[in-house]
Amino acid sequence: MTGLDKIISQILEDAGKEAQEISEKAKSEVQYILEDAKEGCKKIAAENDVKLAEEATSYMERIKSSAELKKRQSVLLAKQQVITEMLNQAYDTLLGKEGEEYFTLIEKMLNKFVLPKEGEIYFSKKDLDRMPQGFEAVIEKAASSKGGSLVLVKEPKNIDGGFILVYGGVEENCSFKALLAARRDELSDKVHAMLFS
Template sequence: MAGLEKIKSQILNEANVTADAKIEEAKVQAEKMKLAAQEEGTRQAEAILKKSEAEITSYKERVKSSIDLQRRTRFLEAKQGMIAEILEKAYEKVTNLEPDEYYKLLLSVLEKHVLPQEGEIYFSVKDLENMPVGFGKEIEQTAQAKGGKLTVAGAGRDNIENGFILAYGGIEENCTIRAMFDAKRDELSDIVHRLLFV
């Protein structure tokens, strides 16, 4: 019996030694896994942090860009508003010129637009009523100088605010002051822009 107990005791001792060795090995493995998991966790945390920092930086840049764009847009709108206001004041100044200056202006516009054809010239009711004596003759002479003939229409047109309309064979050319300003709006805007902002 004593031999059996001894064998049993030896088997138990060997089992304990093996178990202790396996437990130690398992502890070492667990520690390695724990360290690896901590390293992986740290690495992932750093990656998430870097990604978050990059996203924050990108967001800040987008916000700054958006603010800059809004500021530039508002500044441009303000500039355009100022230019439009100045052009409108210039238009009003031209339309409110003294009669002598106003009709000289109309004559210079006519010189640029009269054709070497026979036609009619229409004025607003107001301009027709205030027309200086002899202005009709100046219109005829201006047309003749270009090889044409113009007749001043006897009745003023309600749809003309100022300036005139030339009519040649059913084709009309709008030479009102507003039409002249509108046709030159881009050019005039550029001039005002250069005077104010450059």
């Protein structure tokens, strides 16, 4: 073997060793990169699991909150319907009163609502037709007890029950419908307390 062959052989041997070292180093780095990538994937997966769990919890809380709101709204609507029905029944009961019972109620209302002024009182056609004899004296007595006077006007007003007072051109609607409407909130609270407390 000549000197040149020895040098070439040495170079090839050194190159082979170096290639072997580079290959082993590359394999080691590839292994490190793969393990690092696996760890990164595990970390990302764990973060996604946490994020998905948080989103699922948040979504469930929103659904629960929405369901509770709908339940409260349904209960409130049902209560309002019951209250409205009770008030309608009260209105129908007032309208259903007959004869003496009805006009005794009207007398109580007069004592409550007349003013110490001169005025007029109007009734519905039905009430004018069924008004007992002498009821004009009851009206005048109620008005004079407050220091005023009332004239019964024979012209009917378009109301179901109760009456309308007119003082100096200003009407005070004392019909059952108007009185119930004016006190609806207060009566609703009372009915609510009776039924749902």
